[in-house]
Amino acid sequence: MLKKICLRAAIVALCGHAALAQAGNDNAFNPAFSLILSGTYAGLQRDPAIPATGFAMNPNPGHEQGFNLGESEMGIASNIDPEFRGVATLALASAGGISVENAFVQTTALGDGLNLKFGRYFSGLGYLNEQHAHAWDFVDQPLVYAVLWDNQLGEDGVQLKWLAPTDLFVEVGGEMGKGRGFPGTDRAKNGNGAAVLFAHVGDDIGVEHSWRAGVSLHRTRAANRPSDNVPDLLNTAGGVSNSFSGDSQTGGLDFVWKYSPNGNFRERYLKVQSEYFRRKENGSLTYDTAGANTTDSYSVTQSGWYVQSVYQFMPTWRTGIRYDRLDPGVATVGALNAGNVIGNYAFNPSRVTWMADYSPSEFSRIRLQLAHDNSRQGLPDNQMFVQYIMSLGAHGAHQY
């Protein structure tokens, strides 16, 4: 527009001034702003509040039935100065209210392969944990992420990563944080509430294949971590409320492999990924805090894995399948609670999911997802989802 006026006016000096004024405007330094609009229709046969069998003391982020606005996500990012970059992601809940999903500062000029991040961020463990919901390949997270990390482990703390100066991609990182997200508990005390260590290795094989593999370790302590509606050996109607305090240690393995003919991702690609997590918790469990209130030792090892594959068979169209499986483990329950707390559920929750999505551009996506959920014993659930994800404004580059 300005250009047109300039051509018409043909007064170069005037146009020069106008351009200068525009660059000198306060808005010129505005950060990159993005907004994700998403919504889902979910058709479920079972009440989504029922947790996976054996995981009643874990989070159950679940689903919402019917039409749902989903979370709208507002992102703001910018360089702060030559040393720092800041990123904030605010989640606007459909029921109202804003929650701070990410709000971190990272260094941009440390060099020597060092990246320091502090504030609130998604932990670098595993492969999917750092990805925002709008980048997920399915409507929901794998079951193992849902029950072990409440979908995603967010942390308030400090992360330091180091990239080795080698041709092979080798990255190691560590985090220290408050431990606010499950399996930790928010608490008011000095010191480190949770620690994470992770390492990633990756490379290409020719121009068509690339891969990344990783290991992660997470350690935290839970203090009076509450859980409600937990079934017990006495078959108490509606379950009981328990509370756990103790150590929590999780180990994880992740792997992703991508293939594209000629390495041309616009046309076709195949992505295969898998992750495995295993958590050992050791401490004391208080059974029925509202009633019997008996405390004794409790330890259990829970684990889970998923494998999924997404295939873009033509530009704009993709399809994917995923298989999920969980193992609630066999708990060692102290004598005082041996007659109350269920130690062995003898059931492995699992789920099979299929999806297809269509993306007219890189800013819009519409998805259909069907799942056969067998995560609750005796309550198989056939689930149907339709989802849209739209991205407005600045659109940051995606991670691998």
Place this chain on the structure above:
Amino acid sequence: MNKILSVITLLLLSTSAHAALNVFACEPEWAALTQQLAGDKASIYTATGALQDPHQVQARPSLIAKARSAQLLVCTGAELEVGWMPVVLRESANSKIQPGNPGHFEAAQYVTMLEVPTRLDRADGDVHAAGNPHIQTDARNFLPVAQALSQRLIQLDPANTAYYQQQLATFNQQWRAAIAKWEKQAAPLKGIPVIVQHRGFPYLNNWLGLHQVAELEPKPGMEPSAAYLGKVLNDLQQHPARMVLRAAYQDGRPSEWIAERAKVAAVVVPFTVGGTPQSNDLFALFDDTIARLLAALNH
């Protein structure tokens, strides 16, 4: 102690003096140009292949690892690499190649940009605020880019100044002669009406005088639909074209569909070094591009 220190210092200095400059080239044409200008003084890694859409590249671990040790990044800029380069730069944690540093070179800053949009609206498709980024299809653009890139090499590696100056002088001389030759060869292409699959050729059109009458993508970056192709075909009756152009990395089906029905030649141009078997260096890139366009004219 002092002796040991000075020996170590000498060793470090000597290795840095002899080590080739690590260059991370985003696209094959810039790798080829850097090769012309830096010869064996640079060790060059090319991030994308000629058969890959440079808009859509994954921020792969290998790219991050290579960017970590790069001393100079040579890219197109103008948002061509906006979908992957920011992640690679950030994750590489290499302060030398971050924007604003001497190790960050964007070719598009040194040429006159075409198709700079007067309005920015995503409803117009994949438009780039700085203008059309496919600057490498006009051979003349390599002259100012070579000049700037050579200066950058000298700035980063002053010990080899004389060598870089010599290489630039040789390149300029050979390239000017080649441009004159190509322009002469391409004279019959002037004013020829063409269709393009993606809006990737404004610089080529501008250079050789090709007259673009239609695009197969309804909006830049959007897939051609059957309905839209039908409309293009219909419009071609009023504005007939002689050929339909596409880059080597693009799917051939839309071009071939139109070519068959509109009875025009479908031309695959290499678009960058390595896009066709014949285009194995910068000179061959334009030799082959013009040969293919001329062949289509005699179709």
